[in-house]
Amino acid sequence: EFNLRRPLVADRRVRSALRLALDRRAILVDILHGYGAVTDALVPPLRTDADPSFPVAPFDPAAARRQLDAAGWRLEPDGTRAKGDRRLSLRLIAQSGSPAASTLVELIRDAWRRVGVSVDVQLFGIAQYFAPAADGGPVSRGDFDVALAGGDPYGPTSLREFLTCASAPPNGLNDSRYCNPVVDAGIGRAAELTDVSERRRALRIVQDTIARDAPLVLAYRIDDVTVYGRRIIGFAPTPLTFLDDMMNVDTR
16 A cells, blocks of 8 residues: 655556556466456455456556656666656565565565666564554554555445545554545445445445555455365355354264
């Protein structure tokens, strides 16, 4: 996710370009051996209000370069873009100790380098990474241009926690500091609707707006794979929590 209060990523064109520069299909194969999906939909497919027609931004580094050019970031002889005396050098933070996160960091750094964006990476232990701002937590303090984060499937409740104006730190988990009244209104409306079709339409407006504004990039969606023996009966995976999978399990 991008910290929209940092000047280097405050421009939507820059964030959109950085998304276009990522080969997310290759990232999915490299990290998860293809067990997942590339998506820009925040509502996961197993929810009844998901929209299977939601589009996915392509991998298009040429378009990324054009957008960065249009935003005024010119390529310098050393291969890094600059605007006046500012260089397009981003601070990316992530958790240490995760092979997947370490691989993702390097794939991101290499992809963005290819379009003229340099990345300075700093890793933190999990306790420090998510510490409150008063205790020096870099995410809560907003001490980043880009931060790696994972998330559970989104519905109206979790979207409110992560992407509304009022949920920016220290009041909530909107670490990108994203604020769009259209999104706030759409999330509020979706939370009140009981009709699935109407809720899907309300969430589609929310997701379209977020995809356009690009406060975050979904690197991939994980498809969980569960292996169990033939003696197990009553096993029923659910989209909510793995604990419910075992509610009716027995052996024969």
